Amino acid sequence: MISVCHLYPDLLNLYGDRGNVIAFRRRCQWRGIPVSVREISLYDTIDFKEHDFVFIGGGSDREQNLIAADLMKRKEGFKEAIEEGLVILAICGGYQLLGQYYLTRDGETIPGLGVMDFITRAGDKRLVGNVVIEMDIGGLSVKVAGFENHSGQTYLGDCMPLGKVLSGNGNNGADSLEGVRYKNVFCSYLHGPLLPKNPRLTDHLISIALERRGMGCKLTPLDDNFEDRACMAIMRRLGFKKITGGSKMQGKK
Numbered sequence: 001m002i003s004v005c006h007l008y009p010d011l012l013n014l015y016g017d018r019g020n021v022i023a024f025r026r027r028c029q030w031r032g033i034p035v036s037v038r039e040i041s042l043y044d045t046i047d048f049k050e051h052d053f054v055f056i057g058g059g060s061d062r063e064q065n066l067i068a069a070d071l072m073k074r075k076e077g078f079k080e081a082i083e084e085g086l087v088i089l090a091i092c093g094g095y096q097l098l099g100q101y102y103l104t105r106d107g108e109t110i111p112g113l114g115v116m117d118f119i120t121r122a123g124d125k126r127l128v129g130n131v132v133i134e135m136d137i138g139g140l141s142v143k144v145a146g147f148e149n150h151s152g153q154t155y156l157g158d159c160m161p162l163g164k165v166l167s168g169n170g171n172n173g174a175d176s177l178e179g180v181r182y183k184n185v186f187c188s189y190l191h192g193p194l195l196p197k198n199p200r201l202t203d204h205l206i207s208i209a210l211e212r213r214g215m216g217c218k219l220t221p222l223d224d225n226f227e228d229r230a231c232m233a234i235m236r237r238l239g240f241k242k243i244t245g246g247s248k249m250q251g252k253k
């Protein structure tokens with residue numbers, strides 16, 4: 001049994017973020033892997049050690065602010081689980097909350113969990129639109145498509161990006177970096193939702209979650225025709241012809 005935790009689904013769920021949990025669960029179920037999903041919000045108790053995959057979505061500054069104090073109370077358990085290899089996908093607002101802080105347009109500092117070395121500050125204009133990044137998935141260079149809409153601009157310190165921006169803005173619109181990757185934590189600005197139309201990434205998350213449980217095996221291939229067509233619909237608009245292959249990712253570190 002793979003145990004999924006959806007953090008703050010009632011507060012952080014922009015642009016279909018919930019679809020990430022649905023895609024993760026469905027791709028397990030299609031292969032006969034049983035999955036349980038637990039939704040955890042403000043004041044609920046949680047033991048991160050009991051979970052294999054944690055998803056946290058994006059939200060407005062207001063919602064991030066509401067969550068920050070609650071998340072902070074979970075800091076030690078969360079940090080420990082991350083160090084022990086818990087698989088996490090954090091999108092946009094959820095991503096920002098895992099860093100040092102987020103300085104909003106109103107000059108307010110929303111504290112982050114500080115589990116990774118990056119900061120976010122609001123820019124003068126919102127970064128909005130479709131995005132294509134290139135990232136390494138199990139040694140293969142894969143293009144991943146999504147949609148971004150954020151005012152926060154993220155700058156990485158001593159941590160690795162998730163991918164390189166091929167089209168769109170990503171972390172800050174300036175350094176061509178997108179997201180953060182640390183141990184089994186995947187942070188990204190890509191809504192859309194991300195996982196349904198990027199099945200290689202979804203399967204990678206499933207694989208490492210299974211491996212960590214000692215249930216590692218080669219995943220049964222699925223027919224990804226619809227998923228790939230959804231991805232290509234965006235990619236083609238931005239001038240890309242193929243999902244896999246292409247240049248090697250060059251990021252920080």
Ligand code: GLN
Nearest residue numbers: 058059092093150151152
């Ligand atoms: N409120 C944050 C920002 O504007 C996150 C937005 C989001 O999750 N899409 O940067």
